[in-house]
Amino acid sequence: MSGRPATESLARDFGLTAEEYGRVLAIMGRAPSLTELGIFSVMWSEHCSYKSSKIWLRELPTTAPWVIHGPGENAGVVAIGDGLAAIFKMESHNHPSFIEPYQGAATGVGGILRDVFTMGARPIASLNALRFGSPDHPGTRRIVDGVVRGIGGYGNCVGVPTVGGEVNFHPAYNGNPLVNAMTVGIAPADRIFLSAAAGVGNPVVYVGSKTGRDGIHGATMASAEFGQDAEEKRPTVQVGDPFTEKLLIEACLELMATDAIVAIQDMGAAGLTSSSVEMAGRGGVGIALDLDAVPQRESGLSAYEMMLSESQERMLMVLRPDREAAARAIFEKWELDFAVIGRLTGTGRIVVTHRGRVEADIPLAPLAEQAPLYHRPTAPTPSRAALGAVADPVGIAAALLALIGCPDLCSRAWVWNQYDATLGGQTVKRPGAADAAVLRLEGLRRALAFTTDCTPRYCAADPEAGGAQAVAEAWRNLTATGARPLAITDNMNFGNPEKPEIMGQFAGAIRGMAAACRALDFPVVSGNVSLYNETEGRGILPSPVIGGLGVLEDAAQAVGLALVPGLELVVVGATQGWLGQSLWLREIAGREDGPPPPVDLAAERRVGDWVRTRILAGEIRACHDVSDGGLLIAVAEMALAGAVGVRLAASPPVGTAAHAFWFGEDQGRYVLAVADATGLLAAAAADGIAVLRIGSSGGDGLTLPDGVTISVAALRAAHERFFPSWMDG
Amino acid sequence: MRAGIVVFPGINRERDMAIALARSTGRQPRMIWHAETDLAGLDLVVLPGGFSHGDYLRCGAMAARSPVMAAVRAHAERGGYVLGVCNGFQILTEAGLLPGALLRNASLRFLAMDCHLRVERSDTAFTCRYQRGQVFRAPMAHGDGNYFADPETLDRLEGEGLVAFRYATPSGEPTAEANRNGSARSIAGVLSPDLRTLGVMPHPEDMVDPLLGGEDGKPLFDALAELAA
Numbered sequence: 001m002s003g004r005p006a007t008e009s010l011a012r013d014f015g016l017t018a019e020e021y022g023r024v025l026a027i028m029g030r031a032p033s034l035t036e037l038g039i040f041s042v043m044w045s046e047h048c049s050y051k052s053s054k055i056w057l058r059e060l061p062t063t064a065p066w067v068i069h070g071p072g073e074n075a076g077v078v079a080i081g082d083g084l085a086a087i088f089k090m091e092s093h094n095h096p097s098f099i100e101p102y103q104g105a106a107t108g109v110g111g112i113l114r115d116v117f118t119m120g121a122r123p124i125a126s127l128n129a130l131r132f133g134s135p136d137h138p139g140t141r142r143i144v145d146g147v148v149r150g151i152g153g154y155g156n157c158v159g160v161p162t163v164g165g166e167v168n169f170h171p172a173y174n175g176n177p178l179v180n181a182m183t184v185g186i187a188p189a190d191r192i193f194l195s196a197a198a199g200v201g202n203p204v205v206y207v208g209s210k211t212g213r214d215g216i217h218g219a220t221m222a223s224a225e226f227g228q229d230a231e232e233k234r235p236t237v238q239v240g241d242p243f244t245e246k247l248l249i250e251a252c253l254e255l256m257a258t259d260a261i262v263a264i265q266d267m268g269a270a271g272l273t274s275s276s277v278e279m280a281g282r283g284g285v286g287i288a289l290d291l292d293a294v295p296q297r298e299s300g301l302s303a304y305e306m307m308l309s310e311s312q313e314r315m316l317m318v319l320r321p322d323r324e325a326a327a328r329a330i331f332e333k334w335e336l337d338f339a340v341i342g343r344l345t346g347t348g349r350i351v352v353t354h355r356g357r358v359e360a361d362i363p364l365a366p367l368a369e370q371a372p373l374y375h376r377p378t379a380p381t382p383s384r385a386a387l388g389a390v391a392d393p394v395g396i397a398a399a400l401l402a403l404i405g406c407p408d409l410c411s412r413a414w415v416w417n418q419y420d421a422t423l424g425g426q427t428v429k430r431p432g433a434a435d436a437a438v439l440r441l442e443g444l445r446r447a448l449a450f451t452t453d454c455t456p457r458y459c460a461a462d463p464e465a466g467g468a469q470a471v472a473e474a475w476r477n478l479t480a481t482g483a484r485p486l487a488i489t490d491n492m493n494f495g496n497p498e499k500p501e502i503m504g505q506f507a508g509a510i511r512g513m514a515a516a517c518r519a520l521d522f523p524v525v526s527g528n529v530s531l532y533n534e535t536e537g538r539g540i541l542p543s544p545v546i547g548g549l550g551v552l553e554d555a556a557q558a559v560g561l562a563l564v565p566g567l568e569l570v571v572v573g574a575t576q577g578w579l580g581q582s583l584w585l586r587e588i589a590g591r592e593d594g595p596p597p598p599v600d601l602a603a604e605r606r607v608g609d610w611v612r613t614r615i616l617a618g619e620i621r622a623c624h625d626v627s628d629g630g631l632l633i634a635v636a637e638m639a640l641a642g643a644v645g646v647r648l649a650a651s652p653p654v655g656t657a658a659h660a661f662w663f664g665e666d667q668g669r670y671v672l673a674v675a676d677a678t679g680l681l682a683a684a685a686a687d688g689i690a691v692l693r694i695g696s697s698g699g700d701g702l703t704l705p706d707g708v709t710i711s712v713a714a715l716r717a718a719h720e721r722f723f724p725s726w727m728d729g
Numbered sequence: 730m731r732a733g734i735v736v737f738p739g740i741n742r743e744r745d746m747a748i749a750l751a752r753s754t755g756r757q758p759r760m761i762w763h764a765e766t767d768l769a770g771l772d773l774v775v776l777p778g779g780f781s782h783g784d785y786l787r788c789g790a791m792a793a794r795s796p797v798m799a800a801v802r803a804h805a806e807r808g809g810y811v812l813g814v815c816n817g818f819q820i821l822t823e824a825g826l827l828p829g830a831l832l833r834n835a836s837l838r839f840l841a842m843d844c845h846l847r848v849e850r851s852d853t854a855f856t857c858r859y860q861r862g863q864v865f866r867a868p869m870a871h872g873d874g875n876y877f878a879d880p881e882t883l884d885r886l887e888g889e890g891l892v893a894f895r896y897a898t899p900s901g902e903p904t905a906e907a908n909r910n911g912s913a914r915s916i917a918g919v920l921s922p923d924l925r926t927l928g929v930m931p932h933p934e935d936m937v938d939p940l941l942g943g944e945d946g947k948p949l950f951d952a953l954a955e956l957a958a
Contacts, residue, residue, distance in 0.1 A: 158741070425937075
């Protein structure tokens with residue numbers, strides 16, 4: 001073993017506790033080398049080991065007849081019909097995006113793409129769930145600008161359309177924005193590539209970009225809070241190269257059409273370490289790496305640096321030995337590095353050699369099996385007192401104009417106008433056209449729908465209700481297009497898990513999500529956990545972001561939210577006027593109070609299935625779920641999307657105030673637009689579904705029941721003002 | 730009509746283009762790797778959109794020096810048809826097959842949205858299925874679509890009728906607001922003097938299907954389908 005041995009003090013600098021370092025010593029039977037300590041510290045980091053979250057994640061349902069691979073692989077895989085599988089996952093790049101917004105977001109997109117195409121899928125769509133600090137906070141504009149440019153800069157160039165996502169603001173994200181990137185790909189269901197290595201003696205092949213010093217210890221950085229030294233962490237952020245990623249996609253897919261690949265995994269967090277350790281570990285084999293063969297961008301890289309580098313656009317593969325030459329030819333055509341850097345062995349150990357010296361020699365089974373696993377203490381989130389009556393200080397029309405223009409509800413066109421959503425020639429519903437993005441599958445009638453959802457203010461007030469709501473809203477958004485929801489990926493963004501109240505939020509959110517997943521037959525097939533989202537001890541709102549996937553047999557059946565003149569509008573689902581944690585309460589009454597709206601999962605399922613049946617029967621011309629801002633915001637968004645007015649004629653039930661009726665955020669509701677509501681109302685009565693006729697479309701103004709009219713032009717001006725004036729003004 | 734699509738490393742709209750061509754012509758175009766040099770038998774060569782070589786030097790600058798480009802030049806000199814869309818338009822200007830250059834958008838931001846194009850002449854092989862003055866919709870998706878040429882070149886293009894399309898309002902007015910990327914004289918598409926090479930920034934190939942937002946771009950491909958074999 002070369003170099004000086006590691007010490008407990010160095011281990012602490014690498015993020016290992018004294019107890020964890022003790023385990024390292026027990027496994028090794030001696031002090032580890034620097035490289036070995038680096039390998040242990042990244043593999044046992046929160047980011048790679050899920051040591052605080054694993055025991056809770058086991059509570060989530062992960063199976064269904066259509067699930068091909070659940071959590072544990074690079075991404076989740078579900079059967080979607082026509083012999084095809086959808087492969088998808090969401091992953092956070094929160095910490096790097098705070099330090100260096102452009103590259104942090106760009107490499108987030110690149111990393112999630114690799115998780116998907118490493119399994120044999122051509123990526124067809126990306127989405128991004130973004131949460132930023134208050135618009136008034138001095139750092140927010142710079143972060144928004146960099147993140148949006150980074151997502152566009154990478155996604156537009158790599159050639160995968162960015163078709164949806166979310167953007168929200170809250171002061172809790174001032175020092176810790178969330179950038180959660182999701183990618184969906186398509187592959188033949190019987191041609192899925194996995195990461196378990198097999199075949200002693202088979203070559204281990206490195207392809208893609210060269211290795212440099214960027215991103216060393218990125219996984220460890222992502223597993224710690226930020227202090228005032230965040231700027232100093234910039235060297236841990238990786239730099240993205242979407243052009244190389246595009247070549248890597250094409251080269252890998254070309255190779256995957258042959259029978260050369262035994263196993264393949266991208267080099268993501270913890271780079272060469274995690275890919276080699278996980279591939280060999282899952283396959284129950286050993287691996288010997290010769291780092292002299294690794295393509296290097298700069299001279300003088302040490303073994304430690306190469307094993308921990310997070311240089312982007314790199315993949316590790318195990319090939320059939322007789323296919324090595326053919327594989328090399330493909331990568332040479334695409335002008336990418338291709339290097340045999342090792343062999344599989346029967347030793348059950350990872351042995352890393354550099355310049356003729358053994359730099360690391362670690363038994364793989366204990367590295368995985370004795371990884372720390374914590375059942376950290378939890379403290380329940382105190383329940384919020386009921387809201388009681390809240391007076392309306394401004395009236396319905398003024399509240400509508402204020403809400404439709406507030407940062408959390410205004411038009412996101414400024415953002416999505418920087419993302420190429422039409423690339424690929426299959427985008428049926430672009431951003432803003434429907435509750436979920438809808439893409440047809442090339443050459444087929446079949447289409448997929450995608451969405452990302454979470455309402456963190458609900459989660460903060462009641463993690464369990466908020467967790468259930470996030471899953472239910474994703475299911476509802478897919479349903480509103482006519483799609484049958486299939487499965488989700490989750491991105492659990494929370495604060496410091498060593499604080500019982502944070503672990504309590506995590507556990508509560510998981511309980512709510514699990515209940516919703518079961519009630520809606522909507523299992524979790526992949527996901528990512530991002531903890532330590534804190535700066536100087538202040539945590540973010542608990543944000544379990546859900547990425548949902550659904551399928552439509554025929555793309556032509558998809559409906560959007562845009563109205564045309566001459567339709568009748570009906571709200572489906574019960575409206576009681578729940579103002580607790582609503583945007584009306586925050587924006588108009590200036591309070592962030594009360595419990596969030598409860599989610600009745602049985603009603604959610606019944607109402608959603610009924611709505612989807614009506615859509616697929618061709619009865620529905622437009623559909624929009626009722627979410628942030630309530631019923632009147634939903635109607636206004638439908639009017640804006642169609643550039644047509646609406647005359648409202650509904651009145652609140654006895655005992656419900658007008659502002660609670662129009663802006664309450666009761667769950668499980670949809671606004672449907674139909675040519676003639678008579679049949680729909682009769683069907684609802686027969687099926688026991690709560691429906692209420694609320695008005696009709698036409699003209700160029702939104703007319704409230706009291707006769708006050710706001711022109712669609714005035715609504716649009718209010719809706720579209722914020723982003724351009726804030727960012728470019 | 731036999732069409733080929735050149736695939737440079739980093740190109741990403743070649744499939745969109747193939748779908749649009751196949752929809753109008755009824756046959757699959759040939760995919761041509763940028764290192765190939767034999768374009769024999771093709772009536773139309775298309776340089777599609779994307780980020781050839783990552784756009785890392787100047788958009789299209791490296792692709793313009795690819796082995797295939799000498800063959801594209803010879804094809805054009807033989808009177809063959811050439812269509813360059815987005816990055817393809819940038820490559821044609823970098824190769825000197827069309828005048829001018831595409832600069833960074835005036836807003837300094839990537840622009841991905843539908844725009845409206847006014848057809849400036851309808852007597853070309855590309856535009857004969859449109860009426861002169863007709864406005865059609867197409868998505869744009871570019872960071873560098875701001876057409877630039879010196880005043881003499883712009884005057885010559887106008888004088889010789891080589892402006893194919895201008896950015897306009899839905900009613901056909903070439904206003905500053907409709908010209909989002911800041912192109913000189915709202916120019917969105919340029920023809921060669923023999924009217925056989927066309928460069929255009931927006932993507933008519935992504936507007937050929939009613940399910941995907943309309944068929945505004947289809948007349949361009951229907952026109953190309955009629956090219957004599």
